[in-house]
Amino acid sequence: MHWFTADPHYSHGNIIRFCDRPFTDVAAMNSHLLAECRARVGPDDDLWILGDFTAGRASDRQRREVRTIYHALPGRKHLIRGNHDEDWICDLPWNSVAETADIVVDKRRLFLCHYPMITWPGARHQGLQLFGHVHQNWRGSRNSVNVGVDVWNFRPVTLPEIERRAAKLPVNPLWDQVEPGRAWPTVLCAGCGRILDPALVSGQAVVRNGRIVVAATGETIVTLGTAMRKWLPEGRHVCPECIGGYLSVSEVTLPAGLAFDEMRNRAVPRGK
Template sequence: MTVWYTADTHFGHENIIPFCDRPFRSVSHMDSALIENMWKVVKPEDTLWIIGDFAFGPAAKDVAWLEMIFGQLPGAKNHLVVGNHDGELTQLLPWDSVTQLTEVEDNGKSNVLCHYPMITWNGARKGALQIFGHVHNNWLGSRNAVNAGVDVWDYMPVTLADLERRARKLPINKHWVDVEQRAAAD
C-alpha cells in the first residue's frame, strides 16, 4: 500500500485555469485530466490525501456533482485536510477522515498535513515534513515544508519519497531560526 498526497485540485473551478495558468481547454477537461492522472498512480489498495481545496465554484454547491467527482477517486481510503474552499457539502462527502490538520505516519515517519504552509509544527525539530497546498504555483516550499499542490507536480499525486526528494533541493526557510532557535543550534 502506498500513501499519495495532492492539494488544490479545485474540481469544477473554471477560473483556476487562467489564475494558475493550467493547460486545460475547459473545466471538464481539467477535471477529467486530474482524475485520470490520479488513476495512473493510485492503486485500489492505496491511500489518497487531498490537502485542501477539493472543489470550488458553482458546481461545488451541487451535491450530486460532488458525489460524482468523489466517486471517481481511486484508492481504498480517501482523506480530506480541509482547505479554505472546502465547504460543508465537500466536508460531508464519505471521506475516511476530515481534519483541519493531521499527523500521518508514512514509511516510518510522522509528517504534518495542513492546507496552509506553517512556520513550525510538531516534530519539525526531528525532521518531520509539513505537507501543504494553498499557494498553488507561487511557492514550492522549503527544506522541511513542501507544497503538494497539483500546480507544482504536473497535476499528479505524489509520494512521500517525491516530497522528500524535492525538499532536499529547496532552501532552508529564512524564518526557521526565528521560531526554532534551539533546532538551528543543534
C-alpha cells in the same frame, strides 16, 4: 502506499485562468486530474487531499460533477479541509476529514495542513510539513513542501518524491528564529533519495573508490561492481536501509579475506 495532493479545484472554471493551467476547459481539467489519480493510486492506497477539492460556491450541476469525481477516485480518501471546502464537500463519504493530520509514513512524521506553516509538531525531529493553498506561488522550503497539483504536474505524489524535492529547496529564512539551533539536513541517500540527519551522517556509509565504507572510519562494507558504481556516485552517502535491503549479493563483492557479518551489516575479517 500513501499519496499526497492538494488544490485540484475540480469543476472550478476560474482556476484555469487564475493559475494559468494548461487546459482548454473544465471538462479537460477534470478528466486529466482524475486520470492522473487513477493511474497511480491503488484501491488499497491512502489518498490525502490537502484542501480545496473544489470551489465552495458551486452550482447544482457542479456539485453533481464533483460527487461523481469523488466516487471515481481510487483508494481510501482523506480530506484535510481547505478554505474552499464547504460543508457539502466535507459531507462526502471520506475515510477521514480534519483540519490537520499528524501521521507517520515509512517511519517519517508528517504534519498535514492546507496552509504552509513555520513550525509544527515534530518539526524539531525531522518531521515534514505538507501543504497546499498557495498553488504555483511557492514550492516550499527544506522541511515544508507544497503538494499542490500546480507544482507537481497535476498528479498526486509519494513521500520519496516529496523528500527528494525538499532536499533541494532552500531553508526557510525564518527557521533559525523560530527553531534556533535546529539546522535542517541537506544530505541525501544515493540509493533511495531519503534525507539523512546531519547529526548521524558520520555513522552512515559513503561511496569511496568503488567501495561502500563507514563514513567515520573508512571501514569497508562492500566492494561495488561496475554497474553499481554508475548507480552510486563517488562521495555520495548511502543509508543503512539501502545497504541492508536494496543491494543484492550479485551486485557487490566482498574484499578478499572478509566475510559478511549480518548482525553488524558489514564485512569483517574471516574468523572474527
